[in-house]
Amino acid sequence: HQVLRVVPQSNEELQKVQELQDLEHLQLDFWLAPRRLGLPVDIRVPFHSLQAVKVHLEASEVPYSIMIEDVQALLDEEQTEMLRSSRQRSLDTNTFNYEAYHTIDEIYDFMDMLVAENPNLVSKLEIGRSTENRPLYVLKFSTGGTNRPAIWIDTGIHSREWVTQASGVWFAKKIAEDHANNEGVASILETMDIFLEIVTNPDGFVYTHTTNRMWRKTRSKHSGALCVGVDPNRNWDAGFGDAGASGNSCSETYHGPYPNSEPEVKSIVDFVKSHGNIKVFISIHSYSQLLLYPYGYTETLAPNAQELHELSAKAVAALSSLYGTKYKYGSIITTIYRASGSTVDWTYNQGIKYSFTFELRDTGRYGFLLPAKQIVPTAQETWLALKVIMEHARDNTY
C-alpha cells in the first residue's frame, strides 16, 4: 500500500481526483477527502490499484507525490473481519447474527426473510430511491385495520452511525418476536402500526463500507457544488438554512440547495404527509447517549416541552434500568447544539407531538466505531425507552 498526495490546483484536477472516489473496485481509502483547490487529498492505495490510480492521474497530468511508501498493517483486522462475515449468509432471522455489523445486502436479505417468516405482520414498502438509485425500504408492522395511528422509527440516516442500523435490525426482529409471543409491543400493535426504516441513507452506508468509514452525508452531487453529499439531518423544511447548518457543500452539515433536495428525505416527507396519521416519530443517531426533543433551530420552547421533558425522563430511566447506561435529555438546542433543518423539528411542526431524536452509545470512547459486542445491549436498552414513548402515545391519543 502507498499513500499518495494530490493537491488539486484547478477544477480539472479536482474533478479527476473526485472521479477516483467513484471507482469502488479500486478500494481506495481517502484519509483526506477532496474538498477544495489547494487543499491536499491523501489517498491510501492498495497494492493492486496502484498502477490504475497512477495512470488515471498521469493521463490527465495531475501531479502527485508518494507520501508513505509502504503502509504495512500490523493486523488487517478489518479485512479479515469482513471476509469472515461475508461468507456465511444466514437462511433465517433466527440464525442471523445480531451481534455483528452487516453490509447493506445482508440487511436487505434480512428484511426479506423477516417478511417471509411473518407474512401476517410484516410487509416491505419501497418509499423511494436514493441518489444512486438504491431502494429506500420501510418495514411495516401491522395487525390490520386501515391507516391506524402509527409510530415511525428510522435508523442510519447518518451512515457512519453503524450501531443505529444494527439496532434497527434488532428492533425489527424484536417486534416480530413480541407479536409471536403476545408480549411486549404486541398490545401496542393491537391499535397502532409501526414503520421502521433501517437503512435510511443506503448510499452513504455503502460508502462507509467501501471507501470512507467516517462518511455521514448522502452521496448527491448538486450542480455548482464542489463536494459530494448533503447532511440529511439539515435538509428538512424547519428553519432550513438558518444558523445551525452550513451552506458549504464540503461541510458535514451542508443543508443542501433547498429543503427536501435529498430523495432520502423527500421520500419520508411524502410518506408522512400521505399517511397522515403518524403519532410518534423517532429518528435514531449515535453517539452521545442523549434523548432529544424539538427544537434545534430555535430557542423557542416546543408547546408541549414540559410533557416531552417528563416523558424523556421516564424513557431514560427505563433505558438505564437494564445496564446502567446513563443518558441526558432535553431540547436539541440546549443539550447538544443549534441545528436547523433537522428531522424532528419538521415532523413536530407537522403536528407529530411525540417527535424525538436518540443519540445512542457511547459517549466518545469508541464513538462511531462502537465494538460489535455492544450492538445487542444497546438495542435492548434503547428498546425499553422506545416502548415507554410508544405506550405513552397509545395512552394519550390525539
Place this chain on the structure above:
Amino acid sequence: RAMELPSSHLSAARAAAAAVGYLRYLRGGPGRGLQLRELRRARRQDIDDVGHKYYLELELEDVLDKDRTVNCTAEVLYHLGSKTSAPDVQVTVQGELRSTEDADQEFYNRIRSLEKELVAENIPDSHGNVPPELEPIHRLAWVASGYVIWQNSTENTKFHLAQVKHVKQVKRSDEDLQFDFVVLLHEMVSQEVLPWEVTLLWHPQRGARVAQSRAAGAGS
C-alpha cells in the same frame, strides 16, 4: 457570581471534554486510559475582560480499573475573543491513581526490543475492534489527541478521538519512545472528522510530551 449550569447543558459538556483532554495528556499512558463517567456539577463565571470560566466536578474511571471511581475537579478558562490560545485548564485529582509502573516498563521494553519499527493503522477498525497488543498504543493515542483537543478547544467545540488512522514508531537514539500518529478527531458541533498529525514522545518515568502537532495537510 458563578452561575450553576444543568449538567446536561451543552457548554458544561464541552468544557468537560476539554478538561478530560488535558487530563489525558497529563496523566494518561500506555497503562492508563482515563475516561469521563459523569459530569456531576458545573458552574460558569463570566469574568469581565478575561473570559468565561467553568468550574467542574467530574467523575472519571480508568478503563483498566473500572471498578474504581476517580473524582476530580477542573477549572477551564476560555480566553475572551481568542481563537488561537488554548483554554487554561487546571485539574485536581482526588486520591491516588492506580500505579502503572510495571505495565509501563513492560511496554517500554517490548517496544524497544522490536526489530522493525511498529506500524499500524485503523485503531479501532470499522467494527470497533482493537487487537490486544495495540491497546497500549491506542491509549497513547488518547494522550496525544488529549493534547490536541485541549489546545484546540473553544466554547463552540467538543472533540473526541474518532480513530487512529495511522501510527508509526520512530526509533530514537535517546531513551524516549517516539510515535508519529495520524489521528482523526471528531468535532461534535461541526460534525467534522479532522485528521491531525501528532508526534508523541514517551518515557516510563518521564511521561509523555507532544513534540509537534498540526492539522494534517497544513503547511506542507
